[in-house]
Amino acid sequence: MRADAVRGHLDGLLLAVLEPGPLHGYAIIAAVQHRSGGALELRTGTIYPTLQRMERLGLLRSSWDAVGERRRRRYELTDAGRRALADERTAWQEFTAAIGSVLNPAT
Amino acid sequence: MRADAVRGHLDGLLLAVLEPGPLHGYAIIAAVQHRSGGALELRTGTIYPTLQRMERLGLLRSSWDAVGERRRRRYELTDAGRRALADERTAWQEFTAAIGSVLNPAT
DNA sequence: TGGCCATGTCTCGGCCTCCTATGCATTGGG
DNA sequence: CCCAATGCATAGGAGGCCGAGACATGGCCA
Numbered sequence: 439m440r441a442d443a444v445r446g447h448l449d450g451l452l453l454a455v456l457e458p459g460p461l462h463g464y465a466i467i468a469a470v471q472h473r474s475g476g477a478l479e480l481r482t483g484t485i486y487p488t489l490q491r492m493e494r495l496g497l498l499r500s501s502w503d504a505v506g507e508r509r510r511r512r513y514e515l516t517d518a519g520r521r522a523l524a525d526e527r528t529a530w531q532e533f534t535a536a537i538g539s540v541l542n543p544a545t
Numbered sequence: 546m547r548a549d550a551v552r553g554h555l556d557g558l559l560l561a562v563l564e565p566g567p568l569h570g571y572a573i574i575a576a577v578q579h580r581s582g583g584a585l586e587l588r589t590g591t592i593y594p595t596l597q598r599m600e601r602l603g604l605l606r607s608s609w610d611a612v613g614e615r616r617r618r619r620y621e622l623t624d625a626g627r628r629a630l631a632d633e634r635t636a637w638q639e640f641t642a643a644i645g646s647v648l649n650p651a652t
Numbered sequence: 653t654g655g656c657c658a659t660g661t662c663t664c665g666g667c668c669t670c671c672t673a674t675g676c677a678t679t680g681g682g
Numbered sequence: 683c684c685c686a687a688t689g690c691a692t693a694g695g696a697g698g699c700c701g702a703g704a705c706a707t708g709g710c711c712a
Contacts, residue, residue, distance in 0.1 A: 442699050445552050447644055454648045473650055477643035484699055508707055530648055534641050536584035537554055541561045541637055543580055549670050591670055615678055
């Protein structure tokens with residue numbers, strides 16, 4: 439599948455994989471890949487700016503997580519993020535219904 | 546719904562509405578809007594360059610259709626276009642399965 | 653012990669694709 | 683008589699993801 443097919447749905451993906459609990463960037467990529475059955479391979483150049491933007495919007499909260507000398511940034515959902523995730527799920531339903539009914543008309 | 550949400554799926558939409566028979570540009574927009582239940586409103590600035598590109602690719606064939614003094618360009622699928630439509634439908638299934646399983650995990 | 657790969661975060665430029673705005677022509681209605 | 687709807691077309695702009703690369707740590711293996 440074209441890797442950039444996630445365009446417009448990236449926020450929902452990130453919110454969804456963060457729903458069960460906090461993750462850091464690399465783990466987010468792995469979680470998306472795992473939950474999509476290997477189909478979606480996000481790039482670091484894609485998600486880091488997006489995570490920062492989502493934090494600016496108040497959907498995520500981040501903190502540094504020290505693992506020995508190594509540090510990694512741990513992202514977790516805010517309440518606004520959970521609401522945004524619900525909205526993304528609704529929008530996804532409407533989106534697939536709209537495109538799907540054009541692509542495969544019921545008639 | 547965000548109007549530019551069709552990004553990446555526009556070709557499939559156009560191929561799909563042309564499947565039953567030839568249409569001209571304005572009618573294509575109306576067909577997409579109708580079949581999507583009013584959710585998808587494409588713009589002329591979006592579809593005309595796309596139709597030209599798809600014709601260059603051999604997916605469509607066009608001819609001038611005279612209605613009195615007015616002329617309009619009638620687009621129809623080629624065999625390659627029908628194959629491309631089948632591919633788009635397969636890709637759509639894989640796409641929705643991938644995003645959907647991340648957004649709403651079975652577990 | 654030295655090097656390489658995996659892990660991990662981050663930035664910048666580029667490009668694809670769709671949008672907005674605009675122009676132009678014909679036809680019909682108020 | 684003018685404006686709206688129909689109809690085609692182009693140009694410029696912008697958003698969002700990608701590719702490439704920089705940089706640092708830690709583990710493995712020769």
